[in-house]
Amino acid sequence: AAIEKGGYDHFMLKEIHEQPETIRDCLRGRLLPEVGKIIMSGIENHLEALTNAHRMIIVACGTSWHAGLVAEYMIEELCRIPVEVEYASEFRYRNPIIHKGDVIIAISQSGETADTLVALENAKEKGAFIFGVVNVVGSSIARLSNAGAYTHAGPEIGVASTKAFTGQLAVLAMMALKIGLAKGTLMHDRYLALMQELADIPDKVREILKNTERVQQIAEKYKDANDFLYLGRGYNFPVALEGALKLKEISYIHAEGYPAAEMKHGPIALVDNQLPVVFVATKDKYYEKVISNVQEIKARKGIVIAIATEGDNTLPPMANDTLFVPETDEVLAPLLSVIPLQLLSYYVGVAKGYDVDKPRNLAKSVTVE
Ligand code: G6P
DSSP: OTTTTTTOSSHHHHHHHTHHHHHHHHHTTTEETTTTEEOOHHHHTTHHHHHTOSEEEEEEOHHHHHHHHHHHHHHHHHHOOOEEEEEHHHHTTSOOOOOTTEEEEEEESSSOOHHHHHHHHHHHHTTOEEEEEESSTTOHHHHHOSEEEEOOOOOOOSSSOSHHHHHHHHHHHHHHHHHHHHHTOSOHHHHHHHHHHHHHHHHHHHHHHTTHHHHHHHHHHHTTOSEEEEEEOGGGHHHHHHHHHHHHHHHOOEEEEEEGGGGGGTGGGGOSTTOEEEEEOOSSTTHHHHHHHHHHHHHTTOEEEEEEETTOOSHHHHSSEEEEEOOOOGGGHHHHHHHHHHHHHHHHHHHTTOOTTSOTTOOSSOOOO
């Protein structure tokens, strides 16, 4: 077992550290910035259905649903196609309205999640076109899909999803770039710039992974907190949700993720000098707004843990603790900002003495409803 874990204490830690390679594997042969091309046969063969989509409906569960939320921001911005993100378990039971011209994007690591599978079967019967973003080759959801793109993250053993999530984000980013360019909603120079940024992501993830000691210290410091709040805006809002989910799954600490501005409508009532608030606040168009949200938390004596862009001199002095990530385009920020949050949940779980690879009550793949 020690050999299987490649020298790491747990599969989860191994899989977190594999991400520079798994993201690279996902991009290999597809993302070709030197020639300005993205090659994905699943998209090329169905380019018309995808570019002419009136609406895209993303169906998923758990961490895959969070990847879907990031894709909503990507596709709406770059392709100008309206997107809805649905929990498969809700979607399947409410007789969903599906029109001709709707495209369903199914996101699933295992390709076997029962709710997702049945939701897709129903949608397919109604004539929906299904594009699968799946990790396990030949899985039920992969087979059911009309077209798709594998995430190529390799087998994920840890129950809490890590490398599958960043693989999903990489595939969804390439999709949005390719469709946006084909539609003409994404300008060629921005397309090329984003391609280059995406190609640089694996090395930037590697940079973040050099600094696990700092994450470990922060985990030790806050491991006895009863609750955590995770806040972010824009592309980092789904990352806040994912950070909170990771902490719940692995360390059994109650955590909530919220859009940073929405905290005024509830969560701010929880803030006191015992509550760690994780701000996912990398440099993007929301940055100034997030800073004022940080000030609101500080004014109520909350503890601020910041995920900030390297070189940021404003946020770190306001925060109790800061973890840095390299700069990138905001569209791709989740691929970096999620990494310290994966590590934080891992180290809190380990510090509390839990079996992070097999968290209580959770299954790797939920194949019953
Ligand atoms: C379970 C797993 C999660 C996963 C979710 C969806 O809850 O523990 O890590 O995100 O199922 O699984 P899928 O295989 O469809 O992505």
